[in-house]
Every structure is written in C-alpha cells, then in structure tokens.
Amino acid sequence: DASDIEKGTYAHYMLKEMDEQPAVIRNIIQHYQNENGDIELTEGVRSLVSEADRIYIVACGTSYHAGLVGKQLIERVAGVPTEVHVASEFGYNMPLLTEKPLFLFISQSGETADSRAVLVEVKKRGYKALTLTNVAGSTLSREANETMLLHAGPEIAVASTKAYTAQIAVLAILAYDIARANGKKLPFDLMTELARVATIMDSVMAQKEIFEQLADKFLKESRNAFFLGRGMDSYVGLEGALKLKEISYIQAEGYPGGELKHGPIALIEDGTPVITLVSQPNTHLNIRGNIKEVVARGAVACTISMEGMEHESDSFVLPRVEPLLTPLVTVLPLQLISYYAALARDCDVDKPRNLAKSVTVE
Ligand code: G6P
Numbered sequence: 001d002a003s004d005i006e007k008g009t010y011a012h013y014m015l016k017e018m019d020e021q022p023a024v025i026r027n028i029i030q031h032y033q034n035e036n037g038d039i040e041l042t043e044g045v046r047s048l049v050s051e052a053d054r055i056y057i058v059a060c061g062t063s064y065h066a067g068l069v070g071k072q073l074i075e076r077v078a079g080v081p082t083e084v085h086v087a088s089e090f091g092y093n094m095p096l097l098t099e100k101p102l103f104l105f106i107s108q109s110g111e112t113a114d115s116r117a118v119l120v121e122v123k124k125r126g127y128k129a130l131t132l133t134n135v136a137g138s139t140l141s142r143e144a145n146e147t148m149l150l151h152a153g154p155e156i157a158v159a160s161t162k163a164y165t166a167q168i169a170v171l172a173i174l175a176y177d178i179a180r181a182n183g184k185k186l187p188f189d190l191m192t193e194l195a196r197v198a199t200i201m202d203s204v205m206a207q208k209e210i211f212e213q214l215a216d217k218f219l220k221e222s223r224n225a226f227f228l229g230r231g232m233d234s235y236v237g238l239e240g241a242l243k244l245k246e247i248s249y250i251q252a253e254g255y256p257g258g259e260l261k262h263g264p265i266a267l268i269e270d271g272t273p274v275i276t277l278v279s280q281p282n283t284h285l286n287i288r289g290n291i292k293e294v295v296a297r298g299a300v301a302c303t304i305s306m307e308g309m310e311h312e313s314d315s316f317v318l319p320r321v322e323p324l325l326t327p328l329v330t331v332l333p334l335q336l337i338s339y340y341a342a343l344a345r346d347c348d349v350d351k352p353r354n355l356a357k358s359v360t361v362e
Pocket of ligand 1: 060061062063106107108109110111112115158159160355356357358359
C-alpha cells in the first residue's frame with residue numbers, strides 16, 4: 001500500500017520508522033504465534049534448522065549487527081553453535097564448515113550483492129540456506145530454501161532502524177523454536193516479554209526531547225564519539241556507532257569495555273563524548289569501571305542504563321528487560337541520539353552522502 005510509505009506528518013522517514021518499532025514488534029508477535037499463543041514456524045523452516053549442526057550467519061551493515069545478537073540468542077537459548085560473518089569477507093575467507101551447516105542470511109532488502117554472492121557459492125556447494133528479510137520475493141528470499149519475513153513494513157531511510165529491531169525479534173523467535181524442538185528449558189516466556197518490550201519502546205519514543213537534549217549537549221560540536229558496552233551492550237554499541245557515523249558524519253567507534261585499555265583510551269581527551277550502555281547484570285560493575293577510567297581522562301559520559309543497575313548521574317534509565325532481549329530497547333536511545341545529532345549538524349538524515357539503502361554491487 002503506497003500510503004504506508006508516506007512520511008505523513010513526520011519530518012523524516014527515519015523518525016517515522018523509529019516510531020513504528022513498537023507496532024512492528026506487535027506485528028511480529030501476531031505473525032509468529034498461533035491461536036494458543038505458541039510460536040509457529042513453517043515446516044520448511046523447522047526441518048531446515050533441525051538438520052543443522054551449526055549455523056553460519058551472513059550479513060552486512062546493520063543486519064550484521066543484528067546477527068551478532070542473533071548468535072548469542074541461538075547459542076544461549078537453543079544451544080546450537082553459531083558464527084557470524086560479514087558477507088564481503090566470507091568469499092575469500094571461508095571458515096571451516098561442519099558436516100551439516102545451515103546458512104542464515106539476514107538482509108533488510110534481500111538484495112545486497114555481497115550476501116547474494118555468498119548464497120550463490122554455498123548453493124553451488126549443495127548447502128541449505130534460510131533468509132531473514134523484510135522483502136518477500138527479494139533475490140535472497142527467492143534463492144534460499146526458506147524465508148522468514150520481518151513484517152516491518154517498507155524501510156525507506158538509508159539508516160536502518162526498525163529492520164534491526166525486527167531482525168532481533170525474529171531471531172529470538174527462531175532461537176526459541178529451535179530450543180523447544182530440542183527439548184531445552186526456555187529461560188522466560190518470549191512472546192509475553194516481547195509484548196512488554198513493545199510497551200517499553202512506546203515509553204522511550206514518548207520521551208524524544210530527552211535524546212534531542214543529549215545529542216545537543218554531547219554531539220553537536222564533537223569530532224568523534226565512543227560507544228562502550230559489554231556483552232550484548234557492546235554489539236548494540238557497534239550499531240550506535242554505525243548509526244551516528246552514517247547520518248551525522250561524526251567519527252564514531254564502538255568498543256567492548258574491556259578493550260578500552262588496549263588502544264581507544266589513547267584518544268580520550270577533554271570533552272570526548274563516551275556513550276555507554278549498562279544493561280547487563282553480569283557486567284554492569286565492570287562497565288562502570290570503564291566509565292570512571294574515561295571520565296578521569298576528561299571524557300564526558302552519556303550513560304544509558306537499566307533499572308536495578310542505574311546511578312544517579314545517568315542520562316537515561318530504561319525499564320528492566322530480560323538480559324537476552326535488551327538490544328531491542330537499548331538501541332532506541334542510540335538511534336534517537338544519532339537522529340538528533342544529525343539534525344543539529346544540518347545533515348540530510350534520510351539520504352546521507354555516499355551511502356545507498358541497498359548496495360547491489362559487490
Ligand atoms: C546498506 C545500508 C545499511 C544496511 C546494509 C545491509 O549499507 O545503507 O543500512 O544495513 O546495506 O543491507 P541489507 O538490506 O542487506 O540489510
């Protein structure tokens with residue numbers, strides 16, 4: 001429906017698409033559950049994953065970052081070994097493959113040339129592939145054995161937002177379905193928690209002015225910025241850094257907190273913005289130590305934490321979410337901060353220089 005992709009009253013597609021995220025999560029819940037509230041995947045998808053002894057995720061850009069989270073979900077919930085690869089590297093750097101590999105392509109558009117090239121190669125070798133995409137009928141969907149759709153609606157802004165959260169939600173559903181099939185004990189009720197996540201997303205999106213102020217305060221005039229986190233938070237930090245560099249042209253790096261001392265701390269000066277996520281109960285004390293280290297060297301700290309791990313001086317505190325699903329909510333402040341930083345710097349948010357929505361050449 002063409003009216004679906006109108007900007008309406010929104011200044012930018014990116015803002016509209018960020019706002020759609022709670023509805024997308026609800027849509028995904030609906031599409032992937034049956035009348036009894038149980039997860040339902042097609043028989044085709046179920047038989048593909050049940051045969052696999054290892055999953056090889058292949059993706060680019062934001063979809064790759066969703067893949068990093070997906071690996072954690074599949075390994076920790078379903079217990080299936082999973083690797084994540086950047087598509088463009090895969091061709092000449094192919095890892096050792098197990099006997100029954102399953103290739104999992106993650107692509108918003110389903111048209112990214114680097115991922116398509118890998119799919120052609122793995123099919124030539126007789127391996128099976130599953131594609132997670134937002135576009136039914138896209139090349140990666142048609143050419144793989146099976147498809148899982150993101151149900152996120154058209155994404156127009158070059159900087160991907162709702163596709164990322166949709167990918168993570170669908171990966172969680174996939175991980176749960178594999179776990180159930182393998183008789184694993186499920187850590188929590190996924191569909192209930194996803195519904196709660198959607199409500200929390202609504203509340204974050206209702207507080208946009210806070211992130212506009214943070215962007216003005218921390219990023220309007222800065223040359224560079226760092227994103228820190230540990231575990232899940234470090235993957236979301238990579239996505240935060242990518243968002244910021246894509247649309248505001250600020251040089252941004254995402255690092256796991258523990259790596260700080262092995263290089264990036266040399267770049268901390270008076271006024272360097274350091275944006276840190278604190279949402280993981282098993283590492284929150286360590287990451288607090290990292291914040292102290294950078295502040296002692298002059299950094300200005302913008303800290304996004306989660307209830308139960310918060311400090312008085314934090315910039316924003318998110319309601320508590322299951323540790324495996326925190327990326328669905330921790331990414332929102334980072335998307336919003338990037339958006340408002342780009343606006344404050346007069347950048348073309350929806351069409352950043354040198355970038356394309358879908359890169360169809362290798
Ligand atoms: C381009 C876009 C990114 C996107 C990447 C992968 O670089 O600008 O936003 O993450 O391609 O795209 P895909 O459609 O395969 O997810």
